Amino acid sequence: xxxxxxxxxxxxxxxxxxxxxxxxxxxxxxxxxxxxxxxxxxxxxxxxxxxxxxxxxxxxxxxxxxxxx
Numbered sequence: 426x427x428x429x430x431x432x433x434x435x436x437x438x439x440x441x442x443x444x445x446x447x448x449x450x451x452x453x454x455x456x457x458x459x460x461x462x463x464x465x466x467x468x469x470x471x472x473x474x475x476x477x478x479x480x481x482x483x484x485x486x487x488x489x490x491x492x493x494x
Contacts, residue, residue: 473485
């Protein structure tokens with residue numbers, strides 16, 4: 426089992442070392458993931474409780490827990 430894991434690890438390491446465009450492609454992939462995360466976070470996952478008082482937060486959470494199906 427240990428030898429298999431080491432063989433898989435070495436396979437990937439040697440594969441990435443021999444890639445001519447490997448580093449540039451990984452930077453592009455990383456950049457795309459960061460941009461997608463920021464866009465999704467900014468437009469679709471806004472904090473629901475931001476700007477509410479403690480009492481409003483308590484009421485909102487209790488309503489969500491009671492009315493959720």
